[in-house]
Amino acid sequence: MSLFIYLVLIFIASILFLKRKQIVFLFKKIKNEDDKILQEDILKNIYQLQKQNTICKTETISTRLNEDKVKVQNSINKLQKLNFVNTVDEEIHLTESGKTYALKIIRFHRLYEKFLADKTNLNEKTWHKVADEIEHKLNQEDAEKIAAQIGNPVYDPHGDPIPSSSGELPEKIGISLSEMKHNEISVVLHIEDEPHNIYENIVNKGIYKGIQIRFLGIFNNEVSFYANEKLCSLSLDEANNIQVGIPKLEKIHLGEFKKLSSLSVGEKGKIIGIAKSLRGQQRRRIMDLGIVPGTIIEAELESISGDPVAYRVRGTTIALRKNQAEKIYIEKI
Amino acid sequence: MDSKSNREKIISEANRLRWELGENLYDTLMETIYNNASEIANKAVTYSDKKSPFSFDRTLDKILTSKYFGIPIMLMMLAFVFWLTIVGANYPSSILASFLIDFLHPELKNIFLSFNIPNWLVGLLIDGGYLSCAWVVSVMLPPMAIFFPLFTLLEDFGYLPRVAFNLDAIYKKAGAHGKQALTMAMGFGCNAAGIISTRIIDSPRERLIAIITNNFSLCNGRWPTQILIATVFIGSLVPAYLAGFISALAVIFIAVLGIIMSFIVSWALTKTLLKGEISAFSLELPPYRPPRILQTLYTSLIDRTIFVLWRAIVFSFPAGLVIWLISNITIDGISLANHFINFFNPVALIFGLNGVIFLAYIIAIPANELVLPTILMLTVSHLGLNDFGAGSGVLFELESIEDTAKIFQAGGWTLLTGINLMLFSLLHNPCSTTIFTIYKETKSWKWTLVSTFLPIILGLLVTFIVTKIYYLVH
Numbered sequence: 034m035s036l037f038i039y040l041v042l043i044f045i046a047s048i049l050f051l052k053r054k055q056i057v058f059l060f061k062k063i064k065n066e067d068d069k070i071l072q073e074d075i076l077k078n079i080y081q082l083q084k085q086n087t088i089c090k091t092e093t094i095s096t097r098l099n100e101d102k103v104k105v106q107n108s109i110n111k112l113q114k115l116n117f118v119n120t121v122d123e124e125i126h127l128t129e130s131g132k133t134y135a136l137k138i139i140r141f142h143r144l145y146e147k148f149l150a151d152k153t154n155l156n157e158k159t160w161h162k163v164a165d166e167i168e169h170k171l172n173q174e175d176a177e178k179i180a181a182q183i184g185n186p187v188y189d190p191h192g193d194p195i196p197s198s199s200g201e202l203p204e205k206i207g208i209s210l211s212e213m214k215h216n217e218i219s220v221v222l223h224i225e226d227e228p229h230n231i232y233e234n235i236v237n238k239g240i241y242k243g244i245q246i247r248f249l250g251i252f253n254n255e256v257s258f259y260a261n262e263k264l265c266s267l268s269l270d271e272a273n274n275i276q277v278g279i280p281k282l283e284k285i286h287l288g289e290f291k292k293l294s295s296l297s298v299g300e301k302g303k304i305i306g307i308a309k310s311l312r313g314q315q316r317r318r319i320m321d322l323g324i325v326p327g328t329i330i331e332a333e334l335e336s337i338s339g340d341p342v343a344y345r346v347r348g349t350t351i352a353l354r355k356n357q358a359e360k361i362y363i364e365k366i
Numbered sequence: 367m368d369s370k371s372n373r374e375k376i377i378s379e380a381n382r383l384r385w386e387l388g389e390n391l392y393d394t395l396m397e398t399i400y401n402n403a404s405e406i407a408n409k410a411v412t413y414s415d416k417k418s419p420f421s422f423d424r425t426l427d428k429i430l431t432s433k434y435f436g437i438p439i440m441l442m443m444l445a446f447v448f449w450l451t452i453v454g455a456n457y458p459s460s461i462l463a464s465f466l467i468d469f470l471h472p473e474l475k476n477i478f479l480s481f482n483i484p485n486w487l488v489g490l491l492i493d494g495g496y497l498s499c500a501w502v503v504s505v506m507l508p509p510m511a512i513f514f515p516l517f518t519l520l521e522d523f524g525y526l527p528r529v530a531f532n533l534d535a536i537y538k539k540a541g542a543h544g545k546q547a548l549t550m551a552m553g554f555g556c557n558a559a560g561i562i563s564t565r566i567i568d569s570p571r572e573r574l575i576a577i578i579t580n581n582f583s584l585c586n587g588r589w590p591t592q593i594l595i596a597t598v599f600i601g602s603l604v605p606a607y608l609a610g611f612i613s614a615l616a617v618i619f620i621a622v623l624g625i626i627m628s629f630i631v632s633w634a635l636t637k638t639l640l641k642g643e644i645s646a647f648s649l650e651l652p653p654y655r656p657p658r659i660l661q662t663l664y665t666s667l668i669d670r671t672i673f674v675l676w677r678a679i680v681f682s683f684p685a686g687l688v689i690w691l692i693s694n695i696t697i698d699g700i701s702l703a704n705h706f707i708n709f710f711n712p713v714a715l716i717f718g719l720n721g722v723i724f725l726a727y728i729i730a731i732p733a734n735e736l737v738l739p740t741i742l743m744l745t746v747s748h749l750g751l752n753d754f755g756a757g758s759g760v761l762f763e764l765e766s767i768e769d770t771a772k773i774f775q776a777g778g779w780t781l782l783t784g785i786n787l788m789l790f791s792l793l794h795n796p797c798s799t800t801i802f803t804i805y806k807e808t809k810s811w812k813w814t815l816v817s818t819f820l821p822i823i824l825g826l827l828v829t830f831i832v833t834k835i836y837y838l839v840h
Contacts, residue, residue: 153642154571187384194385201378203385222388243389282390307393315646317392318568322648325397334427334651337436338535341544343427343651347404352531352649354538 070169072108073138074098076117079127080135089125133200140196141176142168143189150190151183151313157241158233160190161226173198190312192223192242192276207278211256211269213248218285219277220245235271239263243309245286246277261290261308261362284326291365293344294358296332302363304328311360323347324361423654430528440529444551447516451555452589455508462504471497486694493760494690495683498736501761502682503675505735506556509586510671513555518666521548522657530649540629541636543572544649546579550628553583554621557800558677559670560585561807571643575632577804578817581796582628584621587734591791592617594738598771599784616788624792627824639816677799681732688729689740690759693747701758707748717826718786718833722748722777727790732798737791739763742770745777782836786829793825 078097082089095105109125112118117131127135145164149155155163171179177198180186189195196202207222221244226232240260247259256272258265267275279285286305296302304326307316323346324330333350334343341352353361384391429435474496478488520526526548534544545567553560560580567573584592596616601609692702700708707721714720722744730736739761745751747758754764754773764770774783795818796804805814 149642152644154644155642186389187381188389197378197381199374199378201381203382280388280390281386282388282394309389314644318646318648320393320396322650323400325393325400327397327401333424334431334531336431336534337433337532340538341531341534341647341649343531350651350653352534352651354534354647357647 068108068111071098071100071104072112073134073169075105075108075112076127076131076135077138077142079118079125080132080139083127090123091125094125136196136200136202137173138168139202140198140200141171143193143195144176144180144183144186145171146189146191147186147195148179148183151186157190157236158229161229161232190242191226192221205276207276209273210246210248210258210267210275210277211251211272213246213258213277215248215250217248218245218287219248220279220283220285221275222278222280223276225274231271231274235267235275238265238267240265240267240275241308241310245290262288263290286362289364290362292359293330293353293361293363294342294355296330296344296363298332298335298342301329301331301366303366304330304361304363306362308360308362311357315357319353319357319361322351323349324351329366330363426654427528427651430525431532436532440532443520443525447513447520448554450516451509451513454512458508458511459504462507466500466504467497471500489694489759490687490690494686494688496686497761498682498686498689498733499679501739502678502733502735505590506587506678506733507671507675510556510559510674511667513586514559514666514670515663517552517555518662518670519657519659522655522662524652524654527649527651531651534649536629537632540575540632541571541640541645542575542579542632543567543569543647546572546576546632549576549580550583550625553580553585555586556670556674557581557583557585557796558674558803561800561803562670564807568648569644569646571636571640571645572647574640574643574808574813575635577808578635578813578820579628579631581800581817581821582624582631582792584624584792585734587797588737588791589617591734591738592620592788594767594770595784595788595791597767598774599779599781602771603781620788620792623789627793631820631824674799677802678733678797681798681802682736685729685732685736686761689736689743689761692725692729693743693759701747703744704748707744716833717790717829718782718836719790719829720778720783723783723787723790727794731795734791734797736761742773745773749776751776782833785836786832789828789832790825793821793828795819795822 075094075098078094079089082093082097087093091102091106091109094100094109095102098105109118109120112131113120116128117134118125118127120126142164145167146160149160149163150157180198187195194203194205205223210221213219221240221242224232224235224240224242238260244260245262247262249257249259251257251269254269255266256269284306290305291302293302293304304324306326307319307324311319328346331345332342333345336342336352340355342355342358343350343352344358430439471492475488475492478492479485517526527545530544530547532544533547537544537546546564548566549560549564552563557580560583561577564573564576564580567576593613596613597609600616601613604612692706695702697705703725706725709721710724711721714724722741726737726740726744730740742754742763743759743761746754751773754762754769764773795801801814801818804817805811808814
């Protein structure tokens with residue numbers, strides 16, 4: 034009897050703590066879905082290869098997707114019947130309707146990444162993986178709802194433009210980080226999120242979209258630069274996956290990037306910027322409280338443990354946690 | 367040209383421009399708005415007194431958040447509020463009880479009977495519905511009428527945000543917001559009010575955590591149960607001169623256990639169910655100001671006390687009907703209540719409880735205040751003790767603790783039953799008023815169900831483990 038109760042309790046607890054996705058996964062028949070996912074992934078990859086002007090064959094796709102060649106060929110044949118691709122001398126090309134379909138999937142992917150960045154607390158390293166799954170499950174209606182919810186964004190959190198719902202997509206802008214000149218100042222516009230290990234290295238170095246770069250040079254295949262005036266270096270491969278440029282309305286800051294968290298009680302500073310890594314609702318909340326560039330801010334009070342600290346801004350006192358104050362840059366006055 | 371293609375052209379042109387502008391638009395807009403506003407303000411507003419660094423506010427802040435005085439001052443304030451609530455509520459409670467229960471209940475019954483209304487209907491409406499409402503009012507109203515105004519006064523003065531500020535570091539470790547300290551404290555008064563008060567937490571994830579864990583604050587309705595059971599079962603273990611002290615300690619232990627549980631559950635929730643929910647911390651420390659006493663009294667009485675009380679009454683009337691019905695409807699000569707108790711006794715014993723307690727917790731969902739009288743009534747009618755009680759389906763409580771202990775003994779209660787009842791009283795589903803409030807605040811069945819069943823599962827788990835350990839030792 035007591036064993037039975039044990040089992041029931043464990044069962045209920047596991048239902049409560051399993052994510053809905055995992056439960057759905059347990060009961061779902063995968064076969065059909067699998068086929069659709071592979072076909073959509075193939076279309077997406079052909080689109081990307083064509084953009085790079087690379088010749089696209091079955092092998093190229095099967096290696097890129099890490100899938101069995103026969104399976105990929107089967108799916109390509111099906112896509113051909115649906116008039117999404119046509120093959121000339123083993124070279125695969127997207128038709129107009131194939132391109133529209135591929136752009137739709139890319140739109141879903143990038144929209145969902147932006148959604149994850151703005152509306153959830155998930156780590157930035159997991160966005161791509163989650164979006165890779167979700168992009169196949171969304172339908173047009175859901176995607177538009179999500180887009181409306183996050184204010185119809187035009188860029189994903191990595192800096193890739195999101196295709197419009199009618200399938201338009203602007204040309205890429207900016208140059209590669211490694212092409213910058215000595216002492217040139219620019220801003221990170223885009224970080225390529227594939228391959229994942231390179232992206233992870235970049236994120237681990239504290240580089241994010243919107244960070245300001247002052248370029249030093251390339252020494253022994255190591256690209257050296259200041260990121261928000263902090264010395265940083267990346268391998269050539271990593272630097273090639275980062276595009277830089279100066280976006281419109283951007284204010285370039287010359288000189289030191291002091292963090293708000295470095296103020297001690299009684300000291301004052303003037304806000305020069307809020308790191309772009311403070312996103313979505315968190316960013317809006319902080320700005321709504323009047324913490325915007327140009328504002329004078331004073332550290333007023335430390336709590337018992339030293340975190341949070343209360344700051345005096347525009348006549349009110351607002352407590353911020355250390356991990357937030359670290360993302361607000363000031364100059365001392 | 368038709369309007370549709372025109373519209374699409376405009377949209378695609380807007381899109382192109384937004385691609386070109388990038389994402390600095392919102393930030394720049396905000397910055398410009400603030401700059402314009404402050405320019406206008408500088409022209410239009412003159413400041414007469416420049417704040418000196420030694421102003422009253424700052425000095426007080428320095429003391430209240432200092433390393434040495436901050437926590438002791440906070441504990442003293444809270445202890446004072448609780449002491450005043452518990453001691454101060456005794457007298458009005460007993461006055462209300464003697465009027466509503468001892469005087470008005472038999473009077474009403476006589477009046478109804480004199481109109482030749484059938485016996486069963488009078489029993490159902492007066493012994494069932496009226497009595498449980500009267501019970502809830504007399505136990506619930508006085509402590510809430512004292513606790514809420516006191517709490518609101520502290521809030522109005524500006525002290526409570528400083529408490530949140532001081533305690534935030536601990537709550538941050540559990541993935542929660544410092545303001546949860548306040549909603550938890552409010553929960554000690556009443557969980558439903560505590561859950562309404564989570565509106566002060568503006569970050570969605572932290573607010574959900576505060577809502578789900580609020581039930582771990584031992585609310586007003588559960589204190590009397592805790593105190594009585596602790597006196598009967600824990601206090602009797604030690605010599606008489608220590609009894610009061612030890613039983614008080616046991617009750618405080620349960621309350622602290624609740625706080626610890628709320629931290630553990632908060633932490634576990636951020637790691638599992640609420641992993642992806644967004645969190646945006648901010649805490650405003652408003653200036654201190656003299657509390658507006660009359661306004662505070664009015665709002666806390668109307669908004670909190672009466673509001674919560676009304677919901678409790680609405681829910682407890684049907685509960686009273688149910689309590690009376692299951693005790694008075696019989697199948698094969700045995701009441702429904704006794705059928706249930708007999709059936710669930712073996713299961714309940716696994717958790718060191720008994721069928722009476724199970725049934726009491728199910729039918730007394732509307733208000734925790736009803737649990738103890740329901741347990742007493744059910745025990746007496748289950749055993750057929752005629753010396754005690756007021757008839758089947760009629761709630762009662764006894765003046766003397768010795769007599770109460772006798773009922774428990776007759777019901778086969780042991781020390782284990784007492785301990786587990788105290789634990790289960792802390793860790794069980796919120797009352798129906800609270801559940802309803804959770805739904806109204808979250809607008810989500812999922813979170814309502816989680817908040818309802820998570821504590822029950824924890825409660826059953828804990829009582830089960832305690833039972834195993836108890837039998838190992840004995």
